[in-house]
Amino acid sequence: MKEKIFFGTYTRKTSQGIYQATLDTKQEKLSQPQLAVKIGGPTYLRLTSANDLLAVTSQDDQGGISSYQITAADFTKNNDVLHPGASPCYIGVDNKRQLVYSANYHKGQIIVYKINENHTLSQTDSVTVTGQGPREEQDSAHVHFTDLTPDGRLVAVDLGSDKIYTYDVSTAGKLTQVNVLETESGYGPRHLVFSPNGKYAYLAGELSSQISTLKYKKAEGAFEVLQTLKTIPSDWTKHNGAAAIKISSDGKFVYVSNRGYNSLAVFEVQADQHLQLVQQISTEGDFPRDFAIDKTEKFIVCANQNTDNVTLYARDSRSGQLTCLQKDVVVPEGVCVCFADQA
Secondary structure (H helix, E strand, O other): OEEEEEEEEOOOOOOOEEEEEEEEOOOOEEOOOEEEEEOOOOOOEEEOOOOEEEEEEEEOOEEEEEEEEEOOOOEEEEEEEEEEOOOOOEEEEEOOOOEEEEEEOOOOEEEEEEEOOOOOEEEEEEEEOOOOOOOHHHOOOOEEEEEEOOOOOEEEEEOOOOEEEEEEEOOOOOEEEEEEEEOOOOOOEEEEEEOOOOOEEEEEEOOOOEEEEEEEEOOOOEEEEEEEEEOOOOOOOOOOEEEEEEEOOOOOEEEEEEEOOOEEEEEEEOOOOOEEEEEEEEOOOOOEEEEEEOOOOOEEEEEEOOOOEEEEEEEOOOOOOEEEEEEEEEOOOEEEEEEOOOO
8 A cells, every 4th residue: 555645844944845755555665755835834734624735834924824735646726824923833624614723833823714615715713812831931822732622622732821722613613712721830731632532632741741641521621630641751851842642543552752852652541541651762863743643553654853854663553662664764854744644
């Protein structure tokens, strides 16, 4: 089987935009990526159920999202939705309601867009949160994640104020806050993933290098912290920031990338939903901002931003553990990994 994969990048040095490669699952090898779309700062990518590619973009003094229809031979732009100032850092897709949610780290802002029948995006709502935390990076609100709960609410994770917001979403794309969880001070929450049964979530704390098990209370849209662990060894004293977090479809294993300790941490989910660390494996590069599990769940692909390389791992579905297969795949300034089937 051959799986198409896209890489989002910064375009501060040599990168020119979005790169595309192929994972050959039989050969257990990634092809060398090629430039697919020339675009400024596509630091996060998502696909819709209609096979549109959504990319964060930066154009002059504006930032926003670019939407492309993917055809067999090319990428056709649907439209850009741009706003003055910094670009967002995350894109969430709501295929059921045909909505898109962006998180803007620098502005502390959530923006909601409608996916129109002609595949273009148009804004329906925006919310700006406020607050701060004790760490230097928490001088103001920094929304880092906007995506759906299993029951269709929106979760917004604010690294700046150590808060997790939950919103109801109307069919018209309007947000109404229903709950908020405040983590321990200085936790610096970044991203979260839900268990397949929808009753639990796992939260990555960027600034604290921690991971927490959360219980999700559907009736109130509320979260409760059950457990918190470090994502790095206790004797690591240099800088580290936890980044991406992913979960296997069977809910048995959770993976977190560490930028600084430069590793993927593998956690096994116990019967009580608590986590147990089972592996720390090098990313064979520096600053692994993002990674993705392929649709067979036999492989993981990780992008190292500072060393311009991508690492391919084999994944053991029984133990959850990883084995490095390839580490010489060149992607300049790689910061997002998106398989083409992951709508």
